[in-house]
Amino acid sequence: MKLRRQLLLVSLVALALPWAGCQYLRQVDQALAEGQLQALDATASAVAARLASAPQLIAPDPERHGRPPGAQLYLNPLPQAPLLDGYGDDWRPLELPARELLDQRGEALAQVTLGQVAGRVYLLLTVADSTPAYQDPRTGLLAGGDAIELHTADRHYTLPVASQGAAQAHWYNLHRGTHERELRLRGRWTSSARGYQLELSLPYPLTGGSLAVTVADRASSDGAKPLRSASTLPADGLPGKLVQPLPQLQAELDHFARPQLRLAVVDSEGFVLASSGQVERAEEDLQRPSWLRNWIYRRLLARESLPEMPAAQLPATLTQNRTSAEQWFRGPLEGRIGAVSVPVITRADDIIERPLLGRVVALQSAEALQSLTESAAHQLWLISCAAAGAALLLLLGYASWLSWRIRRLHRAARNAVDASGKLRGNFPRSRFGDELGALNRAFAGLLAELDQYHHYLRTLASKLSHELRTPLAVVRSSLDNLSVSDLDTDSRRYAERALDGSARLSGILNSLSAASNLEASIQQAETEMFDLADLLDVLVQSYGDAQRGHRFALDKPAGELPCRGAPELLAQLLDKLVDNACSFAPQDSEIKLSVAREKDAYRIEVENDGPLLPEGYSHKLFDSLVSVRDDGGRAGHLGLGLHIARLIADFHRGHLTAANRQDGAGVIFTLQLPYRAAVGPL
Structure with missing residues (x-):
């Protein structure tokens, strides 16, 4: 790997700066979130203390607390009266929580939803029955097949199930001893693939403030005993109370209202008695030009996966037991919503076991804190990216400069010797005082010494030929004089052999001299x-x-x-x-x-x-x-x-x-x- 790529990889360490900044911002965000929950808990505790000092605001009907759990039904405030056509199309957009009715085996047999508009009670009942037994007029029975029974404070109404059409409610008149039809109770039946559905309306005074619903499922229309039944009627036979928002409690709760804060008071069974304020502003958030950037920052700074906030009801985990609870939920655009629940317990000293009157639930969006953290994260990312970019450019420039020096040294070392082995003598010397400069100067010094040695080798031939000529001439003249002397056969053979060797040596010296002279003459x-x-x-x-x-x-x-x-x-x-x-x-x-x-x-x-x-x-x-x-x-x-x-x-x-x-x-x-x-x- 080249040096520039190595330094480029090293420069990626600068990306640790944004990561470290994110970790720091997460700690800051966690501290701010804890502070927000503490402030929210203080607000909910103040509301709970006020309601505990005035229990008539949250529990105006003391008899209701003596009723068994599950007997009460909740009247949801409706924005307008639904159309009684049996289909329930006006109820679906409201997303109201439905009450499930379980049969003897614990299986869901029906769902019931109640609402109130202008003094009238509206009921939507959906029954899951694949084999409904509809009313057969030929039997002469009031409810020979499947039937719906409504129990009010002083009357018991029976509504035989029909596949389609208007609903008919009958009650038994003790004075006359006959069953009479209740014309003030109006409704309509519709059938579906899963069973049937009833949409009903009756005046609130007709209920007497109490209501229970019973569903009887028979196999046929002969009036036999029901195979299955589900009811909200307690074992004592007295219908439960109808729970609805309390105006006086709502007026008291409005005193604690603040922007982006929702306060709700629920009773011991989780029914909303009063609510003020709003938390979610999804449409406004989506209209912001920076919503995508904020969503990305929230994803990056998220500490853990949060449960989603229910759309149409309060979280069930905050409306249980007698202790305070707090939790974060996920809102629109990865926003956070803090939720705190504080119990409201009566302060009456003469009661040994103080009853739980209800709970105060406080919900607040962390939009302001998240915006502050996102703004800091935005600045952090800009500064970190600028610092990382500057570090990257600086390291890249330094790597390029260093690589250029190394390539220059490499080219100089590669071209320092020509094809004949001679040193060209143009090896550059660096003026820098770092290790690379010292290496350059060491190479230059080494090549200078090699050049001197190479020059010595190049001139060695001419020096040897010059120095050996005189002793060779003495040897040859001596051998010439010896050859003309009287010698025996062996001595003459040795003399001739020495004379031939001196001639060969003289030829070698002449060749060395000629080669040295030719090299000089070529250049001229x-x-x-x-x-x-x-x-x-x-x-x-x-x-x-x-x-x-x-x-x-x-x-x-x-x-x-x-x-x-x-x-x-x-x-x-x-x-x-x-x-x-x-x-x-x-x-x-x-x-x-x-x-x-x-x-x-x-x-x-x-x-x-x-x-x-x-x-x-x-x-x-x-x-x-x-x-x-x-x-x-x-x-x-x-x-x-x-x-x-x-x-x-x-x-x-x-x-x-x-x-x-x-x-x-x-x-x-x-x-x-x-x-x-x-x-x-x-």
């Missing part, structure tokens, strides 16, 4: 424009005359091949390559020379049959004093020919390589010789 050579094709024609003819033991072939394109360079040096380069090919090629084999045009250079090749190059010698062949000839050095080959050829190629800005042929039958030398870039002074 003059260039000119010439025809490369004509030069190759002349050279191939000369090679054919000089090397009778080999055949030479030339492959070149038609026409002239203009080139700028030193023709005598190029001829010397080709002489070295051809001489090397003749040394290894078998007798009477063909040595092929070819030239071809490429994009910006000529490709000149010399290939011959013979042994392949040893592994790893394709680059070493062109170094000084390197030879792969297996003659024990008797031929005096010092490995300078190909070295000189490479020096000439470098002078022409060319590239000389050696490789084995693809067919594995020989070796091929390739010279890439520029002709466009070479036009002009080299």
Whole structure:
């Protein structure tokens, strides 16, 4: 992985700043939420204390507290009178809680909902009965099949079930001893796939403040005993009280009203006796232009999953037992609603077990606190993103600068040595005082020392040849004088052998001196424009005359091949390559020379049959004093020919390589010789 990518990954640590900020804001939000619940609890406790001091406000009917639980029915305030058509379409939008009626096996047999408008009581009864037994007039029975019974304070009404049509209510008149129809009770039946439904209306004074509902399910219309029944009538046979909101309690509760605060007073069974204020403002929140941003912030800052606030009723968990309770609920747009419930217990000292009169439930939206937290979160995100972006740009810029310095050092180290192994001497030195600058200077110092050592090796040949000439001349003159003396056969043989060795040593010194002089003379050579094709024609003819033991072939394109360079040096380069090919090629084999045009250079090749190059010698062949000839050095080959050829190629800005042929039958030398870039002074 590159350095810039590594630093880019390291810069991602800056993203921990928003995360840490979110954790801090969550702690702050939790502290503010706890404070809000404490304030809400104080408000609910104040209302509960006021109601405990005036129990007549919450319990104006003392007899009601003596009735068994589940006997009472609640009258929901209705905005308008529903249409009595039996379908109940006007009730569904209100989403009023229904009272379930359970049969003897604990299964739900029916649901009943009651409401009140302008002194009239409205009832919606839905019965789940897959096999209803409707009233059969032929039996002469008042309720031979399924029936609904209404128990008021002083009357018992029976309503035989019909599949469709108006409902008829009958009651037994003790004075006359007959069943009479109650015309003030109006309703209508409808049937459904699950059973039947009754929508009914009666004046409130007709109930006497009490009402009980009984559902009787029979298998047939013969008046037999009901198979199932469900009722709100207690065991003592007295109907429960009708519970409805209390105006005086509502007026008292309005004194504690505040914006975004809902206060509700419920009785011991959870029926709402008074309610003031509103909590939810979903439509206003949706109209805000920043609702989506607030929703996202609330999701990010949410501590835990909260239960959803019921839409049309108070939470059931807050209207149970005799202890205070508090809980958070989820409102619209991931908002939070705090709920606190405080019991109202009478303060009468002469009562041993103080009864639970009801509960005060306080609901308040955390919109203000959440808006404050979201505003802080918004500022935090902006600042954190700006800081993370600045850190990212800074680290990216620093990584780019550092990567540029490393790439510059890499290029300098890669180009410090040319193809011939010479140091170019232009290695840059860094002025920075950091570790990378110290590394750069260490490389520069190391290359300077290597350059001095390389210069010593380059001049070693000329120094040796100069220093050895005088002692060699003394040895040779002594051997010459010794050879003209009278010597026996063995001594003369040893003298001649020493004379041959001195001659070979003199040749070696001459070759070293010539190589050193040639390297210096190459740099002083003059260039000119010439025809490369004509030069190759002349050279191939000369090679054919000089090397009778080999055949030479030339492959070149038609026409002239203009080139700028030193023709005598190029001829010397080709002489070295051809001489090397003749040394290894078998007798009477063909040595092929070819030239071809490429994009910006000529490709000149010399290939011959013979042994392949040893592994790893394709680059070493062109170094000084390197030879792969297996003659024990008797031929005096010092490995300078190909070295000189490479020096000439470098002078022409060319590239000389050696490789084995693809067919594995020989070796091929390739010279890439520029002709466009070479036009002009080299």
